[in-house]
Amino acid sequence: MNKAGQQDPSGYFLIEEVFFNDLRDPSAIDYSKPILDWLKNSKDEALKKWECIVSGEMKQKQKALLGSASISHLPQFKAVDMDKMRFCDLRFRLGAGYLYCHQGDCKHVIVVRDMRLIHPEDVQNRATYPITTFQLKLRFRKCSVCKIYRAEKVTVDDKWAPMNPCYFCKNCYYMLHYANGALLYDEFSVYDYHHE
Numbered sequence: 001m002n003k004a005g006q007q008d009p010s011g012y013f014l015i016e017e018v019f020f021n022d023l024r025d026p027s028a029i030d031y032s033k034p035i036l037d038w039l040k041n042s043k044d045e046a047l048k049k050w051e052c053i054v055s056g057e058m059k060q061k062q063k064a065l066l067g068s069a070s071i072s073h074l075p076q077f078k079a080v081d082m083d084k085m086r087f088c089d090l091r092f093r094l095g096a097g098y099l100y101c102h103q104g105d106c107k108h109v110i111v112v113r114d115m116r117l118i119h120p121e122d123v124q125n126r127a128t129y130p131i132t133t134f135q136l137k138l139r140f141r142k143c144s145v146c147k148i149y150r151a152e153k154v155t156v157d158d159k160w161a162p163m164n165p166c167y168f169c170k171n172c173y174y175m176l177h178y179a180n181g182a183l184l185y186d187e188f189s190v191y192d193y194h195h196e
């Protein structure tokens with residue numbers, strides 16, 4: 001994203017009813033604003049969607065039959081600046097799925113899975129927290145053609161490729177698609193590939 005000049009420093013965590021907006025970068029924008037505006041300006045639509053989410057399809061059918069009055073209320077969503085909050089300020093439920101959204105609409109579910117008291121063998125110095133206890137290893141694919149070199153390109157809907165999508169090292173990619181420096185056919189998409 002940095003390389004393509006499309007890095008967007010904005011983002012938010014939605015935990016329970018609070019948007020924690022990442023506004024540390026001066027160019028970051030408040031992603032929660034259009035959502036909160038929509039909640040305010042389209043209350044009926046928002047409430048309908050909310051009811052669908054909380055009661056599920058079955059209840060909706062029951063309600064249509066029985067015509068019971070709505071009793072659910074929209075949560076009182078609000079927004080705060082993320083950098084003014086600490087982890088100990090959060091109110092959350094263990095195991096509940098919360099949302100992290102960044103880079104426009106890239107969404108991740110975050111879950112606080114476990115909580116416990118500090119043990120004697122834990123680092124006792126508060127200042128060292130938060131501590132990373134697990135880091136996913138980066139996975140690098142090999143070229144699907146030579147199966148020797150690390151892949152640097154990936155093609156999609158490429159009829160000359162043995163699979164879709166297909167991963168190529170630079171050598172194999174240029175050998176298959178180019179002759180004397182000229183592209184032989186272009187009815188496919190190609191992207192730079194770095195790692196999983």
Ligand SMILES: [Zn+2]
Nearest residue numbers: 102106107108
């Ligand atoms: Zn993402």
Ligand SMILES: [Zn+2]
Nearest residue numbers: 143146169172
């Ligand atoms: Zn190769």
